[in-house]
Amino acid sequence: MAIKSEASDEPEILNLENFLPYRLYRLADAVSREFSRIYKDSHGLTRPEWRTLSGLGQHGTMTASAIGEQSAMHKTKVSRAVAELERRRWLTRTPDENDRRVEHLALTKAGLAAYREMVPLAKAFERELLAKLSVSEREAIANGLAALQAALGKG
Amino acid sequence: MAIKSEASDEPEILNLENFLPYRLYRLADAVSREFSRIYKDSHGLTRPEWRTLSGLGQHGTMTASAIGEQSAMHKTKVSRAVAELERRRWLTRTPDENDRRVEHLALTKAGLAAYREMVPLAKAFERELLAKLSVSEREAIANGLAALQAALGKG
Protein backbone atom coordinates (compact mmCIF):
# COMPACT_ATOMS: atom_id res chain seq x y z
CA MET A 1 0.00 0.00 0.00
CA ALA A 2 1.59 3.21 -1.09
CA ILE A 3 1.09 6.50 0.63
CA LYS A 4 -1.59 7.90 -1.58
CA SER A 5 -2.81 10.57 0.75
CA GLU A 6 -2.53 13.47 -1.57
CA ALA A 7 -3.43 11.64 -4.71
CA SER A 8 -6.91 12.04 -3.36
CA ASP A 9 -9.65 13.49 -5.45
CA GLU A 10 -9.78 16.96 -3.96
CA PRO A 11 -6.57 18.69 -4.86
CA GLU A 12 -6.85 21.59 -2.48
CA ILE A 13 -7.55 19.50 0.59
CA LEU A 14 -4.84 17.94 2.70
CA ASN A 15 -5.72 14.73 4.45
CA LEU A 16 -3.93 15.23 7.72
CA GLU A 17 -4.28 11.66 8.96
CA ASN A 18 -2.37 10.33 5.97
CA PHE A 19 0.17 13.08 5.77
CA LEU A 20 3.60 11.61 6.32
CA PRO A 21 5.10 14.27 8.60
CA TYR A 22 2.03 14.14 10.78
CA ARG A 23 1.84 10.35 10.94
CA LEU A 24 5.48 10.11 11.77
CA TYR A 25 5.30 12.72 14.46
CA ARG A 26 2.19 11.35 16.04
CA LEU A 27 3.63 7.88 16.19
CA ALA A 28 6.96 9.01 17.56
CA ASP A 29 5.19 11.11 20.13
CA ALA A 30 3.02 8.25 21.29
CA VAL A 31 5.90 5.80 21.50
CA SER A 32 8.17 8.28 23.15
CA ARG A 33 5.55 9.25 25.68
CA GLU A 34 5.01 5.63 26.59
CA PHE A 35 8.69 4.95 26.80
CA SER A 36 9.42 8.01 28.89
CA ARG A 37 7.79 6.33 31.84
CA ILE A 38 10.83 4.16 32.16
CA TYR A 39 13.16 7.04 32.89
CA LYS A 40 10.70 9.65 34.05
CA ASP A 41 8.52 7.83 36.52
CA SER A 42 11.33 5.88 38.09
CA HIS A 43 14.03 8.54 38.27
CA GLY A 44 12.47 11.79 37.21
CA LEU A 45 14.75 12.18 34.22
CA THR A 46 13.92 14.31 31.22
CA ARG A 47 14.48 13.01 27.73
CA PRO A 48 17.73 14.94 27.23
CA GLU A 49 18.96 13.57 30.54
CA TRP A 50 18.04 10.05 29.57
CA ARG A 51 19.78 10.37 26.24
CA THR A 52 22.89 11.75 27.84
CA LEU A 53 22.95 8.95 30.35
CA SER A 54 22.39 6.48 27.57
CA GLY A 55 25.17 7.88 25.42
CA LEU A 56 27.65 7.77 28.25
CA GLY A 57 26.55 4.31 29.31
CA GLN A 58 27.07 3.12 25.79
CA HIS A 59 30.37 4.82 25.05
CA GLY A 60 32.03 5.22 28.38
CA THR A 61 33.49 8.70 27.96
CA MET A 62 32.36 11.49 25.71
CA THR A 63 32.57 15.22 25.32
CA ALA A 64 29.40 17.27 25.41
CA SER A 65 29.52 17.86 21.67
CA ALA A 66 29.93 14.17 20.99
CA ILE A 67 26.81 13.52 23.02
CA GLY A 68 25.01 16.14 21.03
CA GLU A 69 25.97 14.54 17.76
CA GLN A 70 25.14 11.03 18.79
CA SER A 71 21.77 11.83 20.24
CA ALA A 72 20.74 14.64 17.92
CA MET A 73 20.38 17.26 20.62
CA HIS A 74 21.22 20.92 20.52
CA LYS A 75 24.15 21.87 22.69
CA THR A 76 22.00 23.79 25.13
CA LYS A 77 20.00 20.67 25.83
CA VAL A 78 23.15 18.71 26.37
CA SER A 79 24.59 21.39 28.59
CA ARG A 80 21.54 21.42 30.84
CA ALA A 81 21.27 17.66 30.93
CA VAL A 82 24.91 17.31 31.87
CA ALA A 83 24.53 19.91 34.60
CA GLU A 84 21.61 18.05 36.10
CA LEU A 85 23.30 14.66 35.95
CA GLU A 86 26.33 16.20 37.57
CA ARG A 87 24.16 17.64 40.30
CA ARG A 88 22.88 14.14 40.96
CA ARG A 89 26.47 12.95 41.02
CA TRP A 90 25.75 10.58 38.18
CA LEU A 91 28.61 11.89 36.08
CA THR A 92 31.91 13.68 36.46
CA ARG A 93 33.81 16.05 34.24
CA THR A 94 37.49 15.78 33.50
CA PRO A 95 39.23 18.66 31.77
CA ASP A 96 41.06 17.84 28.57
CA GLU A 97 44.82 18.04 28.76
CA ASN A 98 45.39 19.76 25.47
CA ASP A 99 42.29 21.81 24.95
CA ARG A 100 41.01 23.58 27.97
CA ARG A 101 37.61 24.24 26.45
CA VAL A 102 36.82 20.54 26.39
CA GLU A 103 35.61 18.35 29.20
CA HIS A 104 35.43 14.59 29.13
CA LEU A 105 32.31 13.24 30.73
CA ALA A 106 31.90 9.86 32.34
CA LEU A 107 29.34 8.19 34.56
CA THR A 108 29.98 7.62 38.23
CA LYS A 109 29.14 4.35 39.94
CA ALA A 110 25.72 5.71 40.75
CA GLY A 111 25.15 6.85 37.20
CA LEU A 112 26.24 3.53 35.81
CA ALA A 113 24.02 1.72 38.27
CA ALA A 114 21.02 3.71 37.17
CA TYR A 115 21.91 3.10 33.53
CA ARG A 116 22.30 -0.63 34.08
CA GLU A 117 18.99 -0.70 35.84
CA MET A 118 17.16 0.98 32.98
CA VAL A 119 18.71 -0.79 30.02
CA PRO A 120 16.81 -4.06 30.48
CA LEU A 121 13.58 -2.12 30.86
CA ALA A 122 14.28 -0.22 27.68
CA LYS A 123 15.05 -3.39 25.80
CA ALA A 124 11.95 -5.05 27.12
CA PHE A 125 9.89 -2.09 26.03
CA GLU A 126 11.19 -2.30 22.50
CA ARG A 127 10.85 -6.06 22.41
CA GLU A 128 7.24 -5.93 23.53
CA LEU A 129 6.41 -3.25 21.04
CA LEU A 130 7.94 -5.21 18.20
CA ALA A 131 6.29 -8.37 19.40
CA LYS A 132 2.97 -6.89 18.37
CA LEU A 133 4.13 -6.87 14.76
CA SER A 134 4.54 -9.69 12.30
CA VAL A 135 7.94 -10.52 10.93
CA SER A 136 7.27 -8.74 7.68
CA GLU A 137 5.94 -5.71 9.49
CA ARG A 138 9.08 -5.55 11.56
CA GLU A 139 11.11 -5.67 8.40
CA ALA A 140 8.96 -2.99 6.86
CA ILE A 141 9.39 -0.56 9.68
CA ALA A 142 13.12 -1.21 9.88
CA ASN A 143 13.62 -0.74 6.16
CA GLY A 144 11.28 2.18 5.91
CA LEU A 145 12.91 4.11 8.71
CA ALA A 146 16.37 3.38 7.36
CA ALA A 147 15.38 4.56 3.92
CA LEU A 148 13.84 7.77 5.20
CA GLN A 149 16.83 8.39 7.38
CA ALA A 150 19.11 7.96 4.40
CA ALA A 151 16.93 10.19 2.25
CA LEU A 152 17.06 12.96 4.81
CA GLY A 153 20.77 12.57 5.32
CA LYS A 154 21.39 13.19 1.66
CA GLY A 155 19.43 16.40 1.91
CA MET B 1 38.41 -7.09 19.52
CA ALA B 2 37.19 -3.60 19.06
CA ILE B 3 36.67 -1.52 22.13
CA LYS B 4 33.05 -0.54 22.02
CA SER B 5 31.68 -1.56 18.68
CA GLU B 6 28.21 -2.50 17.55
CA ALA B 7 27.72 -4.31 20.78
CA SER B 8 23.99 -4.80 20.50
CA ASP B 9 24.73 -8.34 21.70
CA GLU B 10 26.12 -7.02 24.95
CA PRO B 11 23.13 -7.39 27.18
CA GLU B 12 23.73 -4.47 29.48
CA ILE B 13 24.43 -1.94 26.73
CA LEU B 14 21.73 -0.19 24.78
CA ASN B 15 22.62 0.90 21.29
CA LEU B 16 20.81 4.20 21.12
CA GLU B 17 21.16 4.67 17.37
CA ASN B 18 19.26 1.47 16.72
CA PHE B 19 16.70 1.88 19.45
CA LEU B 20 13.27 2.16 17.90
CA PRO B 21 11.79 4.94 20.05
CA TYR B 22 14.88 7.03 19.47
CA ARG B 23 15.04 6.42 15.73
CA LEU B 24 11.41 7.20 15.34
CA TYR B 25 11.61 10.37 17.35
CA ARG B 26 14.73 11.62 15.66
CA LEU B 27 13.26 11.06 12.25
CA ALA B 28 9.93 12.64 13.09
CA ASP B 29 11.74 15.58 14.61
CA ALA B 30 13.89 16.13 11.55
CA VAL B 31 11.00 15.83 9.13
CA SER B 32 8.74 17.98 11.24
CA ARG B 33 11.38 20.63 11.65
CA GLU B 34 11.89 20.79 7.91
CA PHE B 35 8.22 20.87 7.23
CA SER B 36 7.52 23.54 9.81
CA ARG B 37 9.16 26.09 7.56
CA ILE B 38 6.10 25.97 5.38
CA TYR B 39 3.79 27.31 8.06
CA LYS B 40 6.27 28.95 10.38
CA ASP B 41 8.46 30.98 8.07
CA SER B 42 5.63 32.15 5.87
CA HIS B 43 2.95 32.88 8.46
CA GLY B 44 4.54 32.48 11.85
CA LEU B 45 2.24 29.64 12.85
CA THR B 46 3.08 27.13 15.54
CA ARG B 47 2.51 23.45 14.98
CA PRO B 48 -0.74 23.38 16.96
CA GLU B 49 -1.97 26.35 14.97
CA TRP B 50 -1.07 24.69 11.71
CA ARG B 51 -2.82 21.50 12.72
CA THR B 52 -5.91 23.36 13.77
CA LEU B 53 -6.00 25.25 10.52
CA SER B 54 -5.45 22.04 8.65
CA GLY B 55 -8.22 20.22 10.47
CA LEU B 56 -10.71 22.99 9.81
CA GLY B 57 -9.63 23.31 6.22
CA GLN B 58 -10.18 19.64 5.76
CA HIS B 59 -13.47 19.27 7.59
CA GLY B 60 -15.09 22.64 7.35
CA THR B 61 -16.53 22.93 10.81
CA MET B 62 -15.38 21.27 14.00
CA THR B 63 -15.56 21.64 17.74
CA ALA B 64 -12.39 22.11 19.72
CA SER B 65 -12.50 18.57 21.03
CA ALA B 66 -12.95 17.17 17.55
CA ILE B 67 -9.83 19.01 16.50
CA GLY B 68 -8.01 17.59 19.45
CA GLU B 69 -9.00 14.05 18.54
CA GLN B 70 -8.21 14.35 14.90
CA SER B 71 -4.82 15.91 15.35
CA ALA B 72 -3.77 14.21 18.56
CA MET B 73 -3.39 17.36 20.58
CA HIS B 74 -4.21 18.02 24.19
CA LYS B 75 -7.12 20.34 24.69
CA THR B 76 -4.96 23.10 26.09
CA LYS B 77 -2.96 23.17 22.89
CA VAL B 78 -6.13 23.32 20.86
CA SER B 79 -7.55 26.03 23.05
CA ARG B 80 -4.50 28.22 22.63
CA ALA B 81 -4.24 27.57 18.92
CA VAL B 82 -7.88 28.44 18.42
CA ALA B 83 -7.48 31.63 20.42
CA GLU B 84 -4.56 32.72 18.27
CA LEU B 85 -6.29 31.90 14.99
CA GLU B 86 -9.30 33.80 16.21
CA ARG B 87 -7.10 36.76 17.07
CA ARG B 88 -5.85 36.71 13.49
CA ARG B 89 -9.43 36.54 12.32
CA TRP B 90 -8.73 33.27 10.57
CA LEU B 91 -11.58 31.50 12.29
CA THR B 92 -14.86 32.24 14.00
CA ARG B 93 -16.74 30.56 16.80
CA THR B 94 -20.43 29.81 16.69
CA PRO B 95 -22.17 28.70 19.87
CA ASP B 96 -24.01 25.42 19.71
CA GLU B 97 -27.78 25.68 19.88
CA ASN B 98 -28.37 22.81 22.23
CA ASP B 99 -25.23 22.68 24.32
CA ARG B 100 -23.88 25.97 25.49
CA ARG B 101 -20.52 24.51 26.39
CA VAL B 102 -19.77 23.75 22.77
CA GLU B 103 -18.56 26.08 20.05
CA HIS B 104 -18.42 25.27 16.37
CA LEU B 105 -15.30 26.54 14.71
CA ALA B 106 -14.91 27.45 11.07
CA LEU B 107 -12.36 29.27 8.96
CA THR B 108 -12.99 32.75 7.67
CA LYS B 109 -12.16 33.75 4.12
CA ALA B 110 -8.74 34.82 5.27
CA GLY B 111 -8.16 31.55 7.10
CA LEU B 112 -9.30 29.54 4.14
CA ALA B 113 -7.07 31.55 1.86
CA ALA B 114 -4.05 30.85 4.02
CA TYR B 115 -4.98 27.19 4.14
CA ARG B 116 -5.37 26.97 0.39
CA GLU B 117 -2.07 28.66 -0.05
CA MET B 118 -0.23 26.19 2.15
CA VAL B 119 -1.80 22.94 1.02
CA PRO B 120 0.09 22.71 -2.28
CA LEU B 121 3.34 23.46 -0.47
CA ALA B 122 2.63 20.72 2.02
CA LYS B 123 1.83 18.26 -0.70
CA ALA B 124 4.94 19.20 -2.60
CA PHE B 125 7.00 18.70 0.52
CA GLU B 126 5.69 15.21 1.02
CA ARG B 127 6.02 14.36 -2.65
CA GLU B 128 9.62 15.47 -2.75
CA LEU B 129 10.45 13.57 0.37
CA LEU B 130 8.90 10.37 -0.96
CA ALA B 131 10.57 10.92 -4.32
CA LYS B 132 13.87 10.20 -2.68
CA LEU B 133 12.71 6.67 -1.91
CA SER B 134 12.30 3.71 -4.17
CA VAL B 135 8.90 2.19 -4.67
CA SER B 136 9.60 -0.66 -2.29
CA GLU B 137 10.94 1.75 0.30
CA ARG B 138 7.79 3.80 0.08
CA GLU B 139 5.77 0.68 0.61
CA ALA B 140 7.94 -0.29 3.52
CA ILE B 141 7.49 2.98 5.35
CA ALA B 142 3.76 3.03 4.69
CA ASN B 143 3.28 -0.52 5.89
CA GLY B 144 5.62 -0.14 8.80
CA LEU B 145 3.96 2.99 10.12
CA ALA B 146 0.50 1.53 9.68
CA ALA B 147 1.50 -1.60 11.54
CA LEU B 148 3.03 0.31 14.40
CA GLN B 149 0.05 2.58 14.58
CA ALA B 150 -2.24 -0.42 14.78
CA ALA B 151 -0.06 -2.08 17.39
CA LEU B 152 -0.19 1.00 19.58
CA GLY B 153 -3.88 1.43 19.11
CA LYS B 154 -4.53 -2.02 20.44
CA GLY B 155 -2.54 -1.14 23.52
Add this chain to the structure above:
DNA sequence: TTTCGATGGTTACAAATGAAACCAGTTTGG
Protein backbone atom coordinates in the same frame (compact mmCIF):
# COMPACT_ATOMS: atom_id res chain seq x y z
C1' DT C 1 -35.96 19.53 42.17
C1' DT C 2 -31.30 18.83 43.97
C1' DT C 3 -27.19 16.89 43.77
C1' DC C 4 -23.31 14.56 41.82
C1' DG C 5 -20.40 13.15 38.29
C1' DA C 6 -18.96 13.85 33.51
C1' DT C 7 -17.68 17.11 29.67
C1' DG C 8 -16.23 21.31 26.76
C1' DG C 9 -13.20 24.54 27.25
C1' DT C 10 -10.03 28.14 29.58
C1' DT C 11 -6.53 29.70 32.77
C1' DA C 12 -2.54 29.71 36.01
C1' DC C 13 1.82 28.21 37.03
C1' DA C 14 5.94 25.58 36.66
C1' DA C 15 9.05 23.27 33.69
C1' DA C 16 11.17 22.49 29.06
C1' DT C 17 12.76 24.50 24.79
C1' DG C 18 15.03 27.45 21.11
C1' DA C 19 17.52 31.38 19.64
C1' DA C 20 20.89 34.31 20.35
C1' DA C 21 24.25 36.44 23.12
C1' DC C 22 28.05 35.34 25.58
C1' DC C 23 32.75 33.62 27.68
C1' DA C 24 36.90 31.39 27.31
C1' DG C 25 40.18 29.20 24.81
C1' DT C 26 42.15 27.97 20.10
C1' DT C 27 43.35 28.34 15.34
C1' DT C 28 44.47 30.83 11.20
C1' DG C 29 46.19 34.29 8.04
C1' DG C 30 48.72 38.28 7.34
Add this chain to the structure above:
DNA sequence: CCAAACTGGTTTCATTTGTAACCATCGAAA
Protein backbone atom coordinates in the same frame (compact mmCIF):
# COMPACT_ATOMS: atom_id res chain seq x y z
C1' DC D 1 53.38 37.86 16.54
C1' DC D 2 48.44 39.57 16.68
C1' DA D 3 43.82 40.37 15.27
C1' DA D 4 39.98 37.94 13.40
C1' DA D 5 37.39 33.96 12.97
C1' DC D 6 36.06 29.73 15.08
C1' DT D 7 34.87 26.22 18.60
C1' DG D 8 33.26 24.04 23.11
C1' DG D 9 30.23 25.09 26.26
C1' DT D 10 27.13 28.09 29.35
C1' DT D 11 23.69 31.56 30.27
C1' DT D 12 19.81 34.63 29.38
C1' DC D 13 15.35 35.59 27.80
C1' DA D 14 11.15 34.83 25.41
C1' DT D 15 8.13 31.26 23.86
C1' DT D 16 6.05 26.74 24.18
C1' DT D 17 4.58 23.00 26.75
C1' DG D 18 2.37 19.96 30.46
C1' DT D 19 -0.24 19.47 34.58
C1' DA D 20 -3.63 20.58 37.32
C1' DA D 21 -7.01 23.42 38.85
C1' DC D 22 -10.84 25.71 37.41
C1' DC D 23 -15.60 27.48 35.43
C1' DA D 24 -19.72 26.67 33.27
C1' DT D 25 -22.95 23.55 31.54
C1' DC D 26 -25.09 19.24 30.94
C1' DG D 27 -27.13 14.44 32.04
C1' DA D 28 -28.57 11.10 35.07
C1' DA D 29 -30.29 9.49 39.32
C1' DA D 30 -32.43 10.00 43.89
